[in-house]
Amino acid sequence: MKLYVAQTAPNPRRVTLFMAEKGITDIELVNVDLNTLEHRSEAFRVKSPLARVPALELDDGRVLTESRAICTYLEGLYPQPNLMGVDYEERAFIEMADRRVEWSLLLGIANSVRHSHPGLAVLEQPQFADFGRSQGQKVLEVAQWFDHQLERQPWLAGERFTIADITAFCAIEFARLMKFKPAAQGLHSLQAWRDRVAERPSFKAG
Secondary structure (H helix, E strand, O other), X not given: OEEEEOOOOHHHHHHHHHHHHHOOOOOEEEEXXXXXXXXXXXXXXXXXXXXXXXXXXXXXXXXXEXXXXXXXXXXXXXXXXXXXXXXXXXXXXXXXXXXXXXXXXXXXXXXXXXXXXHHHOOOOOOOOHHHHHHHHHHHHHHHHHHHHHHHHXXXXXXXXXXXXXXXXXXXXXXXXXXXXXXXXXXXXXXXXXXXXXXXXXXXHHO
């Protein structure tokens, strides 16, 4: 199998960190250069019609896109350690936490960065600076909610580390491009959680 990634983008990093947590090393990583718009090339669109990374090319030639779908596939192939739930009930609550992070935190950060950072202008034309700033404000409000959650529980989905923590970590790290640091905003539980995640061996390696 081949996994098409972009080194600085948060969604490919969600998958590579998921792989690192599971010790998956037998999937070839192929870097796609976003700055030269390689992802929009005709050759890559054959694999990913919406011109997005990551994309997992299976041995039979089929291609999976969307980070969550790729991780679901890999969870089935490499079930241990479990990161998405051991039964229907736990899977539902972990997916809820992961979706909340993805749609409420990561998406807002991505919109803020893509519309306000000059380095991403090539990827987002036209940029709407006011929209970027408004998204940044909404990100702060959402981050405050997650901070309160982490005052009551050690991980995003509850008592153990899951895919939701991977998604949230990638979001918070990407937010550096909008000069966001949890501690600087008084979000000390979120900062402590981020620092604990960063100390995991797989995250240090990835």
